[in-house]
Amino acid sequence: MTLDGILGQDRAVDLLRRSLSAGRLAHAYVFTGPPGVGKRATALALASACLCTTRPGEGCDSCPECRLVGALTHPDLFLEDLARAQAERATASQVSIEQVRRVRGHLALRAVRGPRKLAVIDDAERMTGDAQNALLKTLEEPPGRTTLVLVATNAAVLLPTIRSRCQQVRFAPLEDAVIERLLVDGGVEPADAATAAPLAEGSLVRGRELASGDLAERCRELRDRLDRIHVAPVTDVLDLAAEMTASRGARAEQSALVSTVLDWCRRRVRTAVEGAGAAGPGGLDAVRRAVRQLERTYATSRDLDRHANAHLSWDVLLLELRRAGPIA
Ligand SMILES: [Zn+2]
Structure with missing residues (x-):
């Protein structure tokens, strides 16, 4: 992986490039x-x-050093994956202090091949307080020519003394187009990538989950049924609500289906707004209706998160979407 191969994180990558150069x-x-x-x-x-050694400051993916980094076997790079380490052991709290000691040991040694030693702690928010305190010594007196990267979803759980000694680099949710491209690059069918990307909420990992298996197919089918919902018999709409409720067991599936409805509503708002000028006063009414549907769907998704009666919530929402009629 090279810096120019990182897509959709220009701010973070630019900051690192500037520091490197x-x-x-x-x-x-x-x-x-x-x-x-x-x-x-x-x-x-x-x-x-x-x-x-071929493209210092950028990486080339093909020189011996880059290949060792890619294989995670470079002697000057140490990756500690706390989620994996804790999954493999029973006592999570002891694991994290042990891992931190290993990271410190790595950074304390002289570089073997390259000009610098690096260590990465993934899922760093899993460090216990003791582990973070153990790391603090390394941060207070960093060994020369070393770089430590803590990777964390929520930096707020790290001790303020840790955070204040690290430079923060913020990563944004990925844009849909970036996720779509990365999914296709990773071998996902373009049609499945196009379905999954808008539902992935900016996360490639989530996009991969959505694109795998038959979930993408189910979301596509749901969208087709929503397109016809205003002419569907009420019994069909109730059947659809029952199917949505049945998916409630699998959280990823349920939230993908909710996201599909939200995405469908957003598209309707856009269609209504785009057609509003040409349609006269009726156009404005269509916009209001579309916005109301979007709000209702948001409210339902919040209700479902709060474990409201799922079947009833879906019945009410889908019947309302049916009643609202076509937008354009
Ligand atoms: Zn290289």
């Missing part, structure tokens, strides 16, 4: 942002950029 890489960074937006990939790309 000025020779002022920080001793410690916290990469924060939602899950599945490229924080860990960027940390590894930063390692390539530091250690690459």
Whole structure:
């Protein structure tokens, strides 16, 4: 992974590039942002950029150093994945302090091949207070020519003393077009990528989940049924509500279906707004109706999050969408 291969995180990548080219890489960074937006990939790309001999400051993916980074076997790079480490062991609290000691040990040693030693702690918010305190010593007196990257979804759970000693780099949710492209690059069928991307809420990981299996197909089918909902018999609409309720067991599935309805409503608002000028006073009415449907759907999705009666919520919402009639 090279820095220019990181898509959709221009601000974060530019900041790191500037530090690299000025020779002022920080001793410690916290990469924060939602899950599945490229924080860990960027940390590894930063390692390539530091250690690459062909394109220093950028990474090339093909020189021996970059290949070792890609395989996570470069002796000057240490990746500690706390989620994995804790999943493998029973006592999570002990694991994290043990892992931090390993990171400290790695950074304390002299670089073997390259000009710098790097360590990445993924899921850093899983560090216990003791583990964070153990890390603090390294942050207070960083060994020369070392860089530590903490990757965290929520930096707020890190001790203020840790955060204040790290440079924060914020990662944004990915744009739909970026997710779509990355999914297609990863071998997902273009039609499935196009369905999954708008529902992924900015996360490539979530996009992959949605695009895999038959969930993308179900979302597409739901959208088709919504397009015809205003002419569908009431019994069909109630059947659809029952199907939506039946999916409630699987959280990812349920939230993908809700996102599909929200996305459908947003498109209707856009269609209504675009047609409003030409349609005269009736056009404005269509916009109001579309906005009201979107609000109702938001309210339903909140109700479902609060474990309201799912079947009833879906009945009411879908019947209301049916009654609202066509927008254009
Ligand atoms: Zn290279």
